[in-house]
Amino acid sequence: MRDDDIFEKLKKGRLNPVDAIRLLKGDTEGEKSNKIDLVSIDPTKELDELIGLEEIKDFIRELEAFITIQKKRKEQGLQTQPIVLHMIFKGNPGTGKTTVARILGKIFKHLEILDKGHLVEVERADLVGEYIGQTAQKTREKINSAMGGILFIDEAYSLARGGEKDFGKEAIDTLVKAMEDKKEQFVLILAGYEEQMEYFLKTNPGLKSRFPIHINFKNYKIDDLIEIGKLMLKQRDYKFSKDAELKLRSILEKHFSENPINFSNARLVRNIIEKAIRLQAVRLLKERNITKEKLMIIEKEDITEGGLK
Structure with a gap:
């Protein structure tokens, strides 16, 4: 691939910067051997x-x-x-x-x-x-x-x-x-x-x-939904306590067993987590010593089915 082609693809968003640098450095064996260039x-x-x-x-x-x-x-x-x-x-x-x-x-x-x-x-x-x-x-x-x-x-x-x-x-x-x-x-x-x-x-x-x-x-597996919940929290600088994670799992299993046809999957997890963050805030305002760790931890009492919409 010519340098001009690389810059053009980069400008149009069809090539990411890492692959562009790799190609500009001369990693063009694919072209020399007439292989199809399937860039990641x-x-x-x-x-x-x-x-x-x-x-x-x-x-x-x-x-x-x-x-x-x-x-x-x-x-x-x-x-x-x-x-x-x-x-x-x-x-x-x-x-x-x-x-x-x-x-x-x-x-x-x-x-x-x-x-x-x-x-x-x-x-x-x-x-x-x-x-x-x-x-x-x-x-x-x-x-x-x-x-x-x-x-x-x-x-x-x-x-x-x-x-x-x-x-x-x-x-x-x-x-x-x-x-x-x-x-x-x-x-x-x-x-x-x-x-x-x-x-x-x-x-x-x-x-x-x-x-x-x-x-x-298909509906997500419960393990996948727990991982989605962890990711949602991580993106906001929060994390579950062990007991909070177990309570979330229990709620998800209950709702799936009761209504698998209309199970809300990741939407259900998001609603519970958004409610949990608000409840954590209310709980922490009652404490005198609010540490960084406490600001990050979602506890069992913050997880509630009241987060459902």
């Missing part, structure tokens, strides 16, 4: 650092490799498979759907599939109007704002909840038309609970075939 990228590293989601990580690696090789085949004049990236994300809240979508945008930008790679997250109220003609306009505006990136519609099944006369159908029709007319300019991801998404796809016979990629986001 920050978005992929960001994906790898997510807790759990192993099956999804493997699939995204496969997808990334497929896109890269199809581009190489095109350069060599070989037949290629069409790259259609509209997706369905199915799973409970807090299973990482939005986070993965955001990382995918960055990966697609690096692969030069998308110009910007940004994520525009919307729900029914952002697309559906109250009057005739309003819905198509609102939907087109959101589509235009997602050009060069990803349009992510959470609880997408709500667009079909009102039946044939509901304005949600107009939003669906507008989205379908944009998927065809501007299929190489943005990626559409529809997300929601698995059962509701399956019902939603049946409301429009031609809808399911337009989304070649379906990803199931």
